[in-house]
Amino acid sequence: MKIGCVMWSGYIESMTEASRELDFLEINLKSLRDLEDEKTRIEFLDYLRDEADLILVSHSGFDGTVDELLSKVKDKLIINIGYTASFVSPSVSSEQLSTIYRYLRLGGVENLRNALSYIGREFFDLDLEVPPPMEIQWEGIYHPESSCLFSSIDDYIKWYGEERITSASTVGILFYRSHVVTGDLEVEDALISALEERGLTVIPVFSWDFPNKEFEIAGNDTVIERFFIKDDKPIIDLLIDLQSSFLIHTEDRSVLNRMDVPIIKGITTYHRTEDEWREDMHGLGGELVWSVVMPEFEGIIEPLITGARVRETAGGATSEHFSPIRERVEHLADRVLKWVNLRKKPIKDRKIVFVLHNNPCAGLESNVGAGSNLDTLESLSRILQRMREEGYAINDMPVDGEELIEKIMERKAISDFRWTSVDEIVKKGGAIHLLEKERYLSWFEKLPQDTRKSMIEGWGEPPGDAMVYKGRIVITGLDLGNVLVCTQPKRGCYGARCDGSVCKILHDPEIPPTHHYIATYRFFGEIWGADAIVHVGTHGNIEFLPGKSVGLSESCYPDLAISDLPHLYIYSVDNPSEGIVAKRRSYAALVDHMLPVMTESGTYGELNELERLIGEYELAKTSDHARAHALEHLILEAIDKANLNGEIESYENTEFEEVVRSAHNAISRIKDSLINKGLHVFGEAPEGEEKIELIASMMRFDEDVKRAFENDRERLKEAVSSILEDPDHERDDGIALKVRDISERIDLCKNEITNLLHGFDGGYIPPGPSGLPTRGRWDVLPTGRNFYTLDPTRIPTRAAWRVGRKLATNLIEKYERETGKIPENCGMILFSTDITWADGEELSQILYLIGVEPEWDEPRRVKDLRIIPLNELKRPRIDVTIRISGIMRDSFMQVIELLDDAIRRVAELDEPPDMNFIRKHALSQRETGLEWERATTRIFGSKPGTYGAGVNLAVNASAWETEEDLANVFIYWSGYAYGKGIQGRESHQELLNQLKTVNLSFRSNPTDEHDLFGCCCYYGYHGGLTAAARSLSGKDVKAYHGDTRNPSDVQVTDLSDEIERVVRTRLLNPKWIEGMKEHGYRGASEISGKVTKVYGWQATTHEVDDWIFNEITRTYILDNEMREFFEEKNPWALEEIGRRLLEAHERDLWNPDPQVLDKLKKHYIEIEGWMEERIEDVSGIQGVSIDIFTMEDIESWKKKMERTINEKK
Structure with missing residues (x-):
């Protein structure tokens, strides 16, 4: 009897042992892993066709390789077992199938041996006595020190010791029954041991996870009720989930609320060995959805690696079992201990650290407590008030957010920067601890060797130069008793200045955090004794430190910084993309917050007057022609006064009715916007x-x-x-x-x-x-x-596809209308927000540009791609150069691979080059000696483990002189390719080739909740790509913007028009300004941040009109009331605004009204006086100085960028 058998890798060893003593049987055993190899798959198929008497398959039912294999041997006797009993061969009865299914599902060597004997008896008439399936309980409690399994919690407690259970904190573990059946328990045993060594008691529960009535298998909801809850109260303090996919496979997950304990995700990599995991900067690859994304839907936190695959050969097949990654298991146990201690600790004794963000690139002193759409200072004040009411020991508590920021800035409890020196911080009481070098070294020397080496290369021997006072590292903050309020340390720069010489992250995206950074976070737990840490607002930088995307190792800097502290993060509900990074890379349990009230922008000032005149004109034109004619002149004057003439194309040579229509549309676009x-x-x-x-x-x-x-x-x-x-x-x-x-x-x-x-x-x-x-x-x-x-397999949705098609059509038509040509190459910025906010509208746009359409199955998942024939497309296929964000890379690799597959399939089409620009450009690049795989690369991003485009750093640090400088930074940071089987391959030459043929740059936005001035990354990416394409091609590369705020009215506009819309609706809008002023320091910070981003867009794209800078100056610098507001609430913010405006003028980015410029200079001297009064006799700071250092001035930076520069030549 010859059987060809396919099973899960974890069952191979058991099946090999089961078949060993059966002399009537010859079995050719393969694992699903074996069949991934093409040669093995072909040889096995030959065996099934030529020799096998029967084919036995046990798999999940989701494996296309097995389905394809079986389709080629339909004439054979086939028994195919999935999660449910199913078969191919009609000669197999339902009773026979059910019996075999039961043997295999119950598992264990004896049941597998009896299953093979049963097959011999039933299908080959062998005279064999076959025992019925041996029952092995489906769920229960396992412990390595017990010789038996437990079916009830009471029996386990009796064995374990009731006093032992009740006297210590208890941790539950939930893992797969299959590990008990196969004896593959090394990971579980290591975790149990690590927890018990820390004085914790453990209840390790195994289950099948899926409920099954036929086998009387309980679902995990019942298992949790049975083993972790007693008398309606949890008997555990924390649960570790070692299973994959969803924990609860029903819609009712209320049992998790009743259990009410943190659930931590322990991950065993099913497809990678420890070495493979360590080498991969992505961390998990295709396992991300099952191991991380799905558990997140259930509130499961902290995805920590615990084990990896070990591959061995057994019986000619690849056998796999799991082995613990010891250091990661110990780390998980440390974090568990901290969580349960937090839970057990009396409120009056709990110690909590709150970390306020402040992005130094936007002016550190001006933006303490930065947070998207959140008044972090007033919010923290309210939180502290509530905590004290609940019994937390808080001293010297600020009465509100205003008093909180006053305390911080009076003491300079921040990092050093342009207006702040370390000496001043210490002098004014901002230092809560001066960390001795020896104490820091005791931590530093325990870091992995490669980590220590990188930190020394980046920042010198400890303690380095960042925040050091007389040889000691300065830890800053407010000590309020059992609460610390601190600002997050600077990530990639040092010193009391901001320029290209100290902005080391600009030189090296992979540079580790400073010694000061690591010391600060270690101080929280190791010296001050924090029980938990809270990051306040969206977002900080800990989650974007170098390291793996997910499934971090001990060498990843977010893991090193957060250490074992329980981490809660106050995050905006409308920013899933970045919040997910915080969850996965800094182990944050998010507590999301509401957005501000959104209201219509309305009109004001000259816009009001223009709207009134248009209304009068519409009434007069049919009844009072003389009045209508007079109004025509008034309307044209009002258009000029409102600075709308740039948005109404060639209005001087246009029919007046068209002018009125355009003016009305422009006003409506402003008026109807939400702010x-x-x-x-x-x-x-x-x-x-x-x-x-x-x-x-x-x-x-x-x-x-x-x-x-x-x-x-x-x-x-x-x-x-x-x-x-x-x-x-x-x-x-x-x-x-x-x-x-x-x-x-x-x-x-x-x-x-x-x-x-x-x-x-x-x-x-x-x-x-x-x-x-x-x-x-x-x-x-x-x-x-x-x-x-969301579930990335559903992206793009059909609704997004409809919007994307319209975006693509409008983009092509606009470019053709303006140039008389169809664009050959579109430079596209693809952020993860396109997925999380818009379900893949811009992704759909890109697909339609290249002439490809998604195909969906019934559950609305994308199952394949269809090449749209040219006769149906009715235009050429447009080439694309795509710059993805780091979050897009980390979170949605399936989408990237889908897009890469589409592009490469289009490149292979046998079509005329003038109808397929991807193929045209790929063939051209291949003629230069570039291999085809590289010539068809179109998706680029930052280096694995890093984030950003670098350009915004150069702009903010004034580390540039020419457009070419900014282009070089963009190329240097962006020259890494991604796609199917391509995980950050260095590809600067391919990027350069593509940028040379880019005709336009594009990014879309589906919301008013976030705008062009909301994040410096917007101009860093879109502006950076525009500058790079213009610099390399020497052509006028168009800069466009997609507006899908109303999915029924999709628009493609000039980037300059969108900049003007946002300036009008926010920065110059009295309604928006008054809303910001209500928040004092934080509101002033928001205003300043948006002005610096206007400057950033002009530096990178030159799409900001002079009138905008003029009006910003009049609104904020020249207005007495506004100056008084800034002087009282946040003078650093107004200094930042004034300095950026002067820099824009000095760089010829703004040709100001002479009177405006004179008054700006006069008032800036006044503002400088405010600053000097506050700093008194402090020396060694940069102050108002704008110091320009480019790579030409910094040899180490120049050396890093040499390859980029050389490839350009």
Whole structure:
């Protein structure tokens, strides 16, 4: 009897042993892993065809390789067992199949041996006595010191010792039953031992995970109830989940709320050995979805590697078992201990560190407490007040956010920078600890050797030059008793200045954090004794330190910095992309927060006057021709005064009716835009008119609303108000239900602080979705939850595909309209936000540009790609040069591989080059000697383990002189290729080749919640690509912007038009300005940050008109009331604004109105005086000086970039 058998790798050893004593049997055994090798697969197929009497397959049912194999041997006797009993051969009865299925599912050597004997008897008439399947319990408790398994928690406690259980903190472990059956328990044993060595008691529970009525298998919800909950209370303090996929396979996951303990994710890499994992900067590869993404949907935190595959050969097949990664197991146990200690510790004794962010590149002194859409200072003040009410020991507590920032800045409890020296910090009391070199060395010497080497190469021997006072490392912050309030250390620079000489991360994206950085985080736990750490606001830099994308090692800097501290992170619900990075790389349990109230921008000033004149003209043109003619002149003057003439193309040579229409559209685009009304305060929920505004902004694109109100926002707000005021309102349709639902969700956002403090209790923070509320995603409310993102296999969605097609069509038509040609190569910026905010609209746009369409299956997953024939496409296929973000690389590699596959398939098409620009350019590059695989590379990003495009760093540090300088930085940071089987291959030459033929640059935005001035990365990537393409090609590369805020009205505009829209709706809008002023220091910081980004866009793209800088100067520098506001609340922010405006002028980026320039210079001297009064006699700081150091001035930087420069030549 010859059997060809395919099984899971973990069963190979057991099946080999089971078949060893069966002399009637010859078995050719292969694992699924073996079949990945083409040669092995072909040889095995020949065996199945020519020799095998029967084929036995046991697999998950999701493996295409096995399905393809079986399709070629349909004439054979086949028994195919998946998660459910299934078969191919009709000669196999359902009873026979069920019996074999039971043998295999119950598992173990005896059952596998009996399964083979049963097959011999039933199908080959062998005279064999076959025992029935031997029952092995499906769920229970295992312990390596026990000779038996336990079926009840009471029996286990009796064996383990009740006093032992009750006297210590208890940790549950949930792992797969298959490991018990196969004896593959090294990882579990190592973890149990590590936990018990720390004085913890352990309840290690195994289960099948999927419920199955036929076998009476309990699902994990029942298993948790049975073994981890007793008398409606948890008997564990924390659960470690060692299984993959979802923990609970039903929609009802309420058992996790009832258990109410942190659930930590222990990961065993199913497809990688320890060496393979260590070498891979991505960390997990294709296992990411099963091991990390799905558990995040259930609020499971801290994805930590515990074990890896070990491959051996058994019976001619590859056998695999798991082996612990000892250091990672010990690290997980350390983190578990900290969590359970936090849970057990009395509130009055708990010590919490709060870390405020401050991006030094935007002016460190001016932006302490940076956080997207959040008043972090007032929020922290409210949190502290609530903590003291709950019994936390807090001294010298600030009464509000204003007093908090006053204390910080009075003491200079920050890092050194342009206006702050280390001496001043120590003198004014900002130092809470001066760390001796010897103490730091005791930590440093325990770091991995490669880590120590990198830190010394980057920053010198400890303690280095960053934040050192008389040989000691300065730790800054406010000590409030059992609470520390600190600012995050600088990530990649040092010293009391900001320029190209000290911005070392600009020279080397992989540079490690400073000695000061590591020392600060170690101080929190090792000396001050913190029980937990909270990062306040979106976002800091710890999650973006160098290291693996996910599944970090002991050499990854986020892991080194956070160490064993429980980590909670207050994060904006509308920023899933970056929040997920914080979860995966810094082990954060997120507590998300609401967005500010979003309201219509409206019009003001000259825009109001123009709108009034247009209204009068529309009335007069049919009844009073003389009045209408007079109004024509007034309207043209008003257009000039409102600086709208640039947005109305050639209006002097256009029919006046077209001018009016264009002016009306421009005003409407401004007027209907949403702006944030101030900043959110953590734990607050809007009420009254603000609540009505927010609900209306969330519902504006709802189909029922559009049909009922025809985009009349005022009528919608009136209806919302009526529904909220009267619970018995006559409207009882879908709209009313939605209004009430959103209202209730908004009210529950008041629990944000409650949920944060529940995290301090060592409780379970419930999960929730994330996304853009104003794009109809009110399901992301209430906030205060630990958000997750989405299933990447569903990207792009059909709705996104429709929008993407329109984006592509509009882009081509706009370029052709302006140049008379079709673009051959589009430079595209693809951020992860396209996936998390818009379900892949820009991804769809790229696919349609190259002439490829996704194909979906019934569950709406993308199953394949279809090449759109040219006769259907009716245009050439457009080439693309794609710059992805680091988060896109880390989180959505499946999407990148899908896109790469599409591009390479198009390149292979036998089509005329003038109809397939990808092929045209690839053939041209191949003629230069470049191999085909490289010539068809189109997706580029930063080096594995690093983030950003570098350009914004150069701009902020004034480390450039020419456009070519910025181009060089972009190319240097961006020259790494990604795709199928390509994980960051160095590809600077390929990038250079592509940039030379780029005709336009493009990025789209689907929301008003975030704008062009919201993050410096926007101009760093889009502006950087534009500068690089223009520099290399010597051509006028167009800079375009996609507007999909309203999916029913997709637009492609000039980048300059979008810059003007955002400037008008925010920076120059009195409504927005007043909202910012209500938040004092933080509001001033927000204003300053946006102005510096206007400067960044001009430096990189030259798409900012002079009038914008003129009006910014008039609004913020020349206005007496605004100067008084900044002087009182945040003078550093106004100094930053003034200095950037002067730098723009000095670099010929702005040709100012002479009177404006004179007044700017006069007032800047006044502002400089404010600063000097505050710093008194401090020396050694940069102050107002703008010092330009480029790579030509810094030999080490120049050397790193030499290859980039040489390849350009």
